[in-house]
Amino acid sequence: MIIVISDLHLGYEECDAAAFNDFVQNYISTKLGTKDHFVLLGDILDFWRRKNIDPMLENQSVLTKILNLKTNVHYVIGNHDYYMVKIKERFPEYRSLDLRRYLRLKDNNSKFFFIHGYELDVLANYEPLTLDEYERISETLCRAENILGKIMNNLWGVKKKLQKPPEERKSWRRRKGVFPSPMNHMNKLERFSCSKVRNIFLGLEKDEKLIFGHTHNPFIHEDTANTGSWVKDAPQHNTYIRIDDGEMELCKWKYSKS
Numbered sequence: 001m002i003i004v005i006s007d008l009h010l011g012y013e014e015c016d017a018a019a020f021n022d023f024v025q026n027y028i029s030t031k032l033g034t035k036d037h038f039v040l041l042g043d044i045l046d047f048w049r050r051k052n053i054d055p056m057l058e059n060q061s062v063l064t065k066i067l068n069l070k071t072n073v074h075y076v077i078g079n080h081d082y083y084m085v086k087i088k089e090r091f092p093e094y095r096s097l098d099l100r101r102y103l104r105l106k107d108n109n110s111k112f113f114f115i116h117g118y119e120l121d122v123l124a125n126y127e128p129l130t131l132d133e134y135e136r137i138s139e140t141l142c143r144a145e146n147i148l149g150k151i152m153n154n155l156w157g158v159k160k161k162l163q164k165p166p167e168e169r170k171s172w173r174r175r176k177g178v179f180p181s182p183m184n185h186m187n188k189l190e191r192f193s194c195s196k197v198r199n200i201f202l203g204l205e206k207d208e209k210l211i212f213g214h215t216h217n218p219f220i221h222e223d224t225a226n227t228g229s230w231v232k233d234a235p236q237h238n239t240y241i242r243i244d245d246g247e248m249e250l251c252k253w254k255y256s257k258s
């Protein structure tokens with residue numbers, strides 16, 4: 001079994017760290033064994049808004065739980081934790097986590113390709129900015145602490161509002177914790193992610209399924225899936241993708257404080 005989550009944003013005030021802690025303690029650590037995989041698909045730590053060490057210290061309990069898991073943990077880097085690339089470069093034999101830019105896994109003959117998803121954002125929305133340039137900006141923002149990080153975040157927030165998808169987007173019909181496919185009102189990034197031409201840009205094989213996060217809009221559409229997020233300002237949050245027998249399922253973790 002493979003469990004995938006992204007966009008936890010530890011260190012951001014809207015992060016639902018309590019629910020995630022509950023998820024790791026009561027689901028991940030009990031359900032996943034040595035043959036399974038837990039994929040952290042980027043923006044797990046949010047370095048843009050804080051001094052890097054602060055979110056790590058504040059969340060050391062859940063981070064330690066992750067380091068102690070008896071399953072295979074993979075950490076795919078996102079734009080908000082892009083600084084992790086530098087750490088990996090400094091310690092090439094980095095051993096605490098399987099830290100990487102992308103990941104390939106197999107489950108029951110189905111092949112999966114994982115990226116955080118900012119790559120799709122750059123291709124769909126930020127041209128003429130190149131991927132390399134975007135990554136350099138992301139890395140700088142990881143060191144920006146509050147000032148630059150906040151400015152950039154606000155700017156991108158404004159841009160997101162301007163791009164707001166149709167009204168239907170807001171009213172997700174929820175049934176049994178599964179989400180309807182948003183294929184009728186996908187934005188450009190999502191349409192690109194679901195098209196086969198994405199393979200040309202990302203180097204995917206014909207039969208590889210793509211899983212990404214970054215947009216905070218969870219969905220499954222044919223061989224493409226988005227993990228969603230764990231931030232309370234997203235319409236749907238605390239979502240994860242569960243892969244069992246090669247099949248992807250979009251799920252929501254229900255957490256009550258009792």
Ligand SMILES: [Mn+2]
Nearest residue numbers: 043078079214
């Ligand atoms: Mn992101």
